[in-house]
Amino acid sequence: xxxxxxxxxxxxxxxxxxxxxxxxxxxxxxxxxxxxxxxxxxxxxxxxxxxxxxxxxxxxxxxxxxxxxxxxxxxxxxxxxxxxxxxxxxxxxxxxxxxxxxxxxxxxxxxxxxxxxxxxxxxxxx
Amino acid sequence: xxxxxxxxxxxxxxxxxxxxxxxxxxxxxxxxxxxxxxxxxxxxxxxxxxxxxxxxxxxxxxxxxxxxxxxxxxxxxxxxxxxxxxxxxxxxxxxxxxxxxxxxxxxxxxxxxxxxxxxxxxxxxx
DNA sequence: GTGGCTGCAAAATGTTTGCACGGAT
DNA sequence: ATCCGTGCAAACATTTTGCAGCCAC
Numbered sequence: 503x504x505x506x507x508x509x510x511x512x513x514x515x516x517x518x519x520x521x522x523x524x525x526x527x528x529x530x531x532x533x534x535x536x537x538x539x540x541x542x543x544x545x546x547x548x549x550x551x552x553x554x555x556x557x558x559x560x561x562x563x564x565x566x567x568x569x570x571x572x573x574x575x576x577x578x579x580x581x582x583x584x585x586x587x588x589x590x591x592x593x594x595x596x597x598x599x600x601x602x603x604x605x606x607x608x609x610x611x612x613x614x615x616x617x618x619x620x621x622x623x624x625x626x627x628x
Numbered sequence: 629x630x631x632x633x634x635x636x637x638x639x640x641x642x643x644x645x646x647x648x649x650x651x652x653x654x655x656x657x658x659x660x661x662x663x664x665x666x667x668x669x670x671x672x673x674x675x676x677x678x679x680x681x682x683x684x685x686x687x688x689x690x691x692x693x694x695x696x697x698x699x700x701x702x703x704x705x706x707x708x709x710x711x712x713x714x715x716x717x718x719x720x721x722x723x724x725x726x727x728x729x730x731x732x733x734x735x736x737x738x739x740x741x742x743x744x745x746x747x748x749x750x751x752x753x754x
Numbered sequence: 755g756t757g758g759c760t761g762c763a764a765a766a767t768g769t770t771t772g773c774a775c776g777g778a779t
Numbered sequence: 780a781t782c783c784g785t786g787c788a789a790a791c792a793t794t795t796t797g798c799a800g801c802c803a804c
Binding site: 620 | 689690691692707709710716718719721722723724725726727728730731732733734735736737738739740741742743744745746747748751
């Protein structure tokens with residue numbers, strides 16, 4: 503199916519690229535609505551899903567709350583603060599994963615990693 | 629708060645222990661309802677959450693669909709088939725993760741890993 | 755002009771919560 | 780007698796979908 507370039511699709515992509523906080527769909531919508539009050543939340547969801555299927559952005563499932571979106575698409579891992587809920591890209595080399603191939607005939611195609619802990623801000627609040 | 633031993637709580641625990649398929653809440657409920665038609669789904673949810681907080685079972689977030697529950701509570705990883713959706717415990721040593729400590733001041737407390745791929749059954753169907 | 759895309763509302767999915775009652779301690 | 784746990788329904792959070800009109804191609 504041929505995909506069209508719509509203003510809404512470009513807005514969703516630009517907004518995710520501009521926000522460096524791993525926003526969820528609601529946050530992307532809120533940001534766009536400021537300048538484009540007519541956009542529908544369904545359109546934001548549809549385009550976030552489409553763009554992540556096309557590899558333009560990455561959809562990130564986290565163990566608490568709504569899915570987040572990220573402009574980086576290469577394989578990398580995420581750190582989630584269990585206190586404030588914010589999400590970060592883990593620095594290059596923060597975690598190294600090696601697969602031994604001993605997976606009972608299961609073919610691993612993708613490794614998803616979430617590092618859960620406390621961010622510096624939340625540590626200082628204690 | 630002191631926790632009471634109720635028939636429903638024991639049923640939820642026993643059922644998760646008896647099912648070796650990483651069921652979600654709906655599946656646990658369906659299994660219990662066969663013999664105990666009066667149990668409420670809310671009770672199943674409440675007890676699954678309580679038991680996982682107590683460390684009796686483990687709650688597993690997966691990147692697609694509802695949360696699953698597991699009788700194993702020690703740290704281990706999971707493999708999810710992207711075709712049939714089933715979940716398995718990854719064999720001991722299937723994946724080795726090393727943290728380098730290079731996490732920009734973020735304190736990692738827990739590492740969650742999901743290996744996504746194809747199970748032997750789904751590979752054979754192709 | 756065609757058919758994908760949008761906005762809107764409604765539905766679907768997964769989970770939690772308020773409340774009155776019943777049962778364990 | 781207390782008060783925790785239950786069943787029920789309703790609320791909630793997140794996401795998807797049906798549909799009529801619109802707009803990019």
